[in-house]
Amino acid sequence: MKFGDQLRFVRQNMKRNKTRLFMTVLATAMGCAFLTVLASVGFGLQQSMVEEITGDRLVTEITIYGKNPDKFDTQGIQNGDIDYFQSLPNVKAVTYRNYIQQYMDPSIDGNPVNVNQRIGMDFEAEKQAGFGLSAGRLPEGNNEIVIGYHIREVMDEEGRPSSELPAASEWVGKTMTLQVSYYEDGELAKKPLETVIVGVAEQPTKEWNRDRNIYMGEEMLTQIEAITGTQLGELPYFEVAPTKEQVQKLIEQLPKPTGERQYQDVTVVAENASKVKGIAEKIREQGYFNHSIADELKQVNMLFTIMKIGLIFVGTIAVLIASIGIFNTMTMAVTERAQDIGIMKAIGAHPSVIRRVFLLESSLIGLFGAIIGTLVSYAISFAVNAGLPIMIEVLMEETLPADFKFSVIPPYLAALTCVIALGVALISGQRPARRATRIDVLSALRREV
Amino acid sequence: MITMMGISHQFKIGKKGKERIVPVLHDIDLSVEKGEIVAIVGRSGSGKSTLLNLMSGYIRPTAGEIKVAGRMVTKLDEGAWADFRLAHYGFIFQNFQLISSMTAYENVELPLVLKGVGQSERRKRVEKMLENVDIAAFASHYPSELSGGQQQRVSVARSLVLEPPIVLADEPSGSLDSENEKSLLTMIKQLNHELGITFVIITHDDQVASVAHRTIRLQDGRLARQAPLVSVESIKETFDLAKGGHHS
Ligand SMILES: Nc1ncnc2c1ncn2[C@@H]1O[C@H](COP(=O)(O)OP(=O)(O)OP(=O)(O)O)[C@@H](O)[C@H]1O
Ligand SMILES: [Mg+2]
Numbered sequence: 001m002k003f004g005d006q007l008r009f010v011r012q013n014m015k016r017n018k019t020r021l022f023m024t025v026l027a028t029a030m031g032c033a034f035l036t037v038l039a040s041v042g043f044g045l046q047q048s049m050v051e052e053i054t055g056d057r058l059v060t061e062i063t064i065y066g067k068n069p070d071k072f073d074t075q076g077i078q079n080g081d082i083d084y085f086q087s088l089p090n091v092k093a094v095t096y097r098n099y100i101q102q103y104m105d106p107s108i109d110g111n112p113v114n115v116n117q118r119i120g121m122d123f124e125a126e127k128q129a130g131f132g133l134s135a136g137r138l139p140e141g142n143n144e145i146v147i148g149y150h151i152r153e154v155m156d157e158e159g160r161p162s163s164e165l166p167a168a169s170e171w172v173g174k175t176m177t178l179q180v181s182y183y184e185d186g187e188l189a190k191k192p193l194e195t196v197i198v199g200v201a202e203q204p205t206k207e208w209n210r211d212r213n214i215y216m217g218e219e220m221l222t223q224i225e226a227i228t229g230t231q232l233g234e235l236p237y238f239e240v241a242p243t244k245e246q247v248q249k250l251i252e253q254l255p256k257p258t259g260e261r262q263y264q265d266v267t268v269v270a271e272n273a274s275k276v277k278g279i280a281e282k283i284r285e286q287g288y289f290n291h292s293i294a295d296e297l298k299q300v301n302m303l304f305t306i307m308k309i310g311l312i313f314v315g316t317i318a319v320l321i322a323s324i325g326i327f328n329t330m331t332m333a334v335t336e337r338a339q340d341i342g343i344m345k346a347i348g349a350h351p352s353v354i355r356r357v358f359l360l361e362s363s364l365i366g367l368f369g370a371i372i373g374t375l376v377s378y379a380i381s382f383a384v385n386a387g388l389p390i391m392i393e394v395l396m397e398e399t400l401p402a403d404f405k406f407s408v409i410p411p412y413l414a415a416l417t418c419v420i421a422l423g424v425a426l427i428s429g430q431r432p433a434r435r436a437t438r439i440d441v442l443s444a445l446r447r448e449v
Numbered sequence: 450m451i452t453m454m455g456i457s458h459q460f461k462i463g464k465k466g467k468e469r470i471v472p473v474l475h476d477i478d479l480s481v482e483k484g485e486i487v488a489i490v491g492r493s494g495s496g497k498s499t500l501l502n503l504m505s506g507y508i509r510p511t512a513g514e515i516k517v518a519g520r521m522v523t524k525l526d527e528g529a530w531a532d533f534r535l536a537h538y539g540f541i542f543q544n545f546q547l548i549s550s551m552t553a554y555e556n557v558e559l560p561l562v563l564k565g566v567g568q569s570e571r572r573k574r575v576e577k578m579l580e581n582v583d584i585a586a587f588a589s590h591y592p593s594e595l596s597g598g599q600q601q602r603v604s605v606a607r608s609l610v611l612e613p614p615i616v617l618a619d620e621p622s623g624s625l626d627s628e629n630e631k632s633l634l635t636m637i638k639q640l641n642h643e644l645g646i647t648f649v650i651i652t653h654d655d656q657v658a659s660v661a662h663r664t665i666r667l668q669d670g671r672l673a674r675q676a677p678l679v680s681v682e683s684i685k686e687t688f689d690l691a692k693g694g695h696h697s
Contacts, residue, residue, distance in 0.1 A: 001563050002562075002565050005562045012550065012551075016550065024630065272551075273533075285544075340548045340549070344548070344559070345531065345547045345564070346533070346534075346540060347540055347560055347607070348530060348534035348535025348536075348560065349535075349561070350531045350563075351528055351531065389451075441507045442507050442508070445546055
């Protein structure tokens with residue numbers, strides 16, 4: 001018997017008692033919704049917690065703090081170290097931030113721009129690590145820069161950001177002039193450096209995180225260093241106007257651009273989260289101080305995993321209760337149709353066909369229940385996430401972090417619910433289906449069943 | 450086509466421990482040739498239905514062997530029997546045994562569905578079959594919306610739709626009036642003649658027995674006699690009837 005015909009049979013059977021079918025599907029749907037919503041709290045709280053912990057950092061990140069001074073003659077991370085990290089297996093990228101040590105008075109069309117950090121970095125590695133843009137593109141050529149999302153933000157008198165934020169993307173294509181200060185014959189001089197804004201960085205996920213940096217590539221940093229003759233454009237600081245010799249002497253003391261560069265904010269990005277542990281351990285063995293959120297998250301995740309398993313277990317009990325309904329419905333269906341089953345067997349229906357038809361019916365009930373239950377769960381989950389924070393704010397006068405989620409239903413939770421419901425339905429259909437195959441042909445033909 | 454060798458059958462009745470054995474058939478040897486119409490007659494309770502149920506595989510003989518279409522079927526399990534029935538037998542029952550929740554069309558279609566025949570092929574064969582038994586106009590009727598004669602036509606159509614080599618019928622005209630009975634018998638004769646289908650028919654009725662090539666009489670679970678000639682047999686049948694009717 002073809003599957004399509006089995007389905008047709010089942011459909012015909014189901015039509016015979018729609019109320020009963022509806023009630024059974026309803027009970028199953030309720031069980032599934034209970035299971036999904038309950039477990040979704042575990043998933044939601046975990047996600048919210050993890051997000052609180054990670055913020056804008058990636059779980060694949062390993063932050064390098066420095067080197068063990070017992071083992072190395074310098075604590076800074078240098079070119080050789082970066083190359084070493086890059087050579088490790090499963091490392092996707094190694095990023096760093098080089099903070100330029102002078103302000104450079106950035107301006108656009110003659111108007112000063114209020115920037116925070118001026119950062120030199122490796123865009124190729126940043127791209128690998130997931131440096132996101134909200135507009136434009138990453139720099140390709142010389143003299144191209146990326147600006148922070150909040151760069152146009154204006155502060156009010158109290159130092160709070162004004163509510164209106166002009167779009168930084170409007171500045172893409174504009175020229176930003178940097179005035180690089182340097183000492184020439186003991187005199188402070190300025191040299192303008194024209195840069196073109198080609199992109200705007202992504203908005204930071206945390207509301208309080210304001211990005212007013214400007215990001216530039218290696219070549220620009222080199223240009224600046226060439227002007228000042230010092231690493232990172234650093235200049236000596238004087239309380240009073242210095243003499244030529246004093247300037248000369250202090251500049252001599254600063255690291256030269258030709259010398260070993262000390263990299264800051266070095267981050268090793270693993271190919272995926274599962275590789276973090278191995279890489280972190282390896283570089284720790286090599287004497288690098290490092291830290292990864294994966295470390296931090298391990299315990300939190302462990303706790304939530306146990307919680308989720310518990311919740312799914314409790315939820316499954318609800319589905320099991322619903323399965324009593326399926327069992328009952330299927331038993332009644334078999335009893336009602338005993339005569340037809342007998343006739344079918346008499347003319348040559350294989351018992352396994354009969355069994356399959358009834359199992360199909362019970363698993364369809366399970367499936368319908370699971371689908372409806374899942375849809376309802378998504379609705380409940382949405383309502384809880386929208387409503388509960390408001391209630392907490394009103395009743396307890398506490399503010400939850402923005403985007404705090406109580407309930408999250410990942411697709412695999414929905415899939416798991418469907419699998420559980422289907423499995424339970426199949427099991428509860430087992431006995432009625434076997435009963436159907438055991439109906440005695442002659443009793444059925446004599447209308448004794 | 451069908452051979453029974455030393456078939457005996459007894460039923461067990463009563464509760465476990467206090468079972469009583471009811472012997473019904475005793476050491477029956479019987480054979481039905483391909484293309485034959487065989488009538489099985491006998492008093493009520495003589496074991497006719499039991500004999501046919503053994504051939505159908507609804508029950509298992511206590512002793513003996515059954516061979517159908519060259520295959521030993523005595524030891525087949527339930528599933529194999531089901532497949533065997535579907536492949537070799539058509540069934541016509543006294544009270545039609547149509548599925549009440551299915552239309553005439555769907556009832557006739559059922560064996561094709563069970564066999565896994567495709568939609569379009571099914572439609573062709575069902576429509577032709579309904580045509581043949583002259584019931585096409587009632588295709589969409591449910592059994593409860595058909596007369597007894599019409600229901601029996603549907604059940605004949607169902608029994609023949611897979612073109613089985615053998616049709617087993619337990620009192621097929623038992624619930625029909627004489628007119629419907631006549632047309633059923635015409636149909637049987639015609640099918641036997643045109644398609645060479647073998648018929649085994651249980652009957653109380655000499656009308657039915659008269660179309661048979663051979664009549665087998667059961668008496669208290671034993672074969673009474675077996676005669677090859679139609680005419681002689683029907684005369685004897687009439688004679689027996691006249692002497693002391695065994696209609697129940
Ligand atoms: N399931 C059963 N359990 C016990 N005894 C049975 C069973 N089926 C039939 N019998 C007995 O077997 C005997 C033969 O029954 P069977 O139905 O074969 O008779 P029959 O010749 O078909 O009669 P009828 O012409 O009335 O249909 C009867 O005495 C009956 O009591
Ligand atoms: Mg009988």
